[in-house]
Amino acid sequence: MIVTIDGPAGAGKSSIAKRVAQRLGFEFLDTGALYRAVTLGAIRAQIDFQDVDALVQYAKQVNLRWDGQRVFLNGDDVSDEIRSPTVTDAIRFVADVPEVRHQLSRLQREIAVGRDIVTEGRDQGSEVFPRAECKIFLTASAQERARRRQRQLAVAGRPMLIEQILRAQERRDEEARSRPVGGVRPADDARVIESDCMTCEQVLEDARRIVEEVRSRDERPGPRQAADTTWTGGDSGTMAWCHRGSDPGRPSCRTPDPTLQKLVDLIVQPVDQPAHRILNALRRPERVPETGQRQQG
Ligand code: DC
Numbered sequence: 001m002i003v004t005i006d007g008p009a010g011a012g013k014s015s016i017a018k019r020v021a022q023r024l025g026f027e028f029l030d031t032g033a034l035y036r037a038v039t040l041g042a043i044r045a046q047i048d049f050q051d052v053d054a055l056v057q058y059a060k061q062v063n064l065r066w067d068g069q070r071v072f073l074n075g076d077d078v079s080d081e082i083r084s085p086t087v088t089d090a091i092r093f094v095a096d097v098p099e100v101r102h103q104l105s106r107l108q109r110e111i112a113v114g115r116d117i118v119t120e121g122r123d124q125g126s127e128v129f130p131r132a133e134c135k136i137f138l139t140a141s142a143q144e145r146a147r148r149r150q151r152q153l154a155v156a157g158r159p160m161l162i163e164q165i166l167r168a169q170e171r172r173d174e175e176a177r178s179r180p181v182g183g184v185r186p187a188d189d190a191r192v193i194e195s196d197c198m199t200c201e202q203v204l205e206d207a208r209r210i211v212e213e214v215r216s217r218d219e220r221p222g223p224r225q226a227a228d229t230t231w232t233g234g235d236s237g238t239m240a241w242c243h244r245g246s247d248p249g250r251p252s253c254r255t256p257d258p259t260l261q262k263l264v265d266l267i268v269q270p271v272d273q274p275a276h277r278i279l280n281a282l283r284r285p286e287r288v289p290e291t292g293q294r295q296q297g
Helices: 013-024 031-044 052-061 085-095 096-114 124-128 144-155 160-179 200-219 223-228 258-271 275-282
Strands: 002-006 027-030 062-067 071-073 117-121 134-139 191-194 229-233 238-243 251-253
Touching: 002 013, 002 124, 013 027, 013 117, 013 200, 027 031, 031 052, 031 062, 031 071, 031 096, 031 117, 052 085, 052 096, 052 117, 085 096, 096 117, 096 124, 117 124, 124 134, 144 160, 144 238, 191 200, 200 229
Parallel strands: 002 117, 002 134, 027 117, 134 191
Antiparallel strands: 062 071, 229 238, 238 251
């Protein structure tokens, strides 16, 4: 199962996503860390950030690995170094290049194959995993995010005026909104958590409840399957089905057979094909639709 958590900077996505993953026993993917690692690699390789072709070539050949906890760049554990201000300041040169995003989105999808994962970023529900089973958009007002940042800085021994923090944050929000690619936006079918008047525990509980709702909805046998199924076929062990989820234009595609699911995930995510077509293509010729309406492809 894929749970996406997106939202603006300072909304608390990282800590909530990590804790949601922990509670559910899922893995956690910090996609910002991948952008940071490519940026660090480009700095180390002394690539000119204005040279888009060189950045794209670099992103295509760099060896990035995520082991469920740490990020490795060409075999080096860079999980701490990627947090440096030098990397933070340079990320936009890398993250604004569509081909680089394409490479990293592909990597993120590959990482997610066959895993139960909570993935956190800006574009996870809207771009990278449009068919994720559960999408959350976590947000808070500019004032609240600035107040939280002020508290964090104070704890770190770096007190700052709220006005200063707000100004910097507004600049970052504006940059994030106006980015040509990878801008922050909720997916149409994301559940929004507006966390202004909520404690961290309450946000966590809300997120966990949303995931559990989706999980039990997807696992519920019988009537829902019959109502939502557009096509069903196959043997009992490898039966695959497409269901419409909350967005009728985007059927998602689940099968209990892990091997078939891997194949389906790989094909369905990148090419944006209607799921029933993929399943029709994978289906053995002797299989016939068993229940539900067959949808015209
Ligand atoms: O979450 P973070 O601050 O570590 O992310 C670092 C940068 O990476 C952030 O400035 C935006 C970019 N990013 C992105 O463009 N797309 C993502 N999915 C995640 C992060």
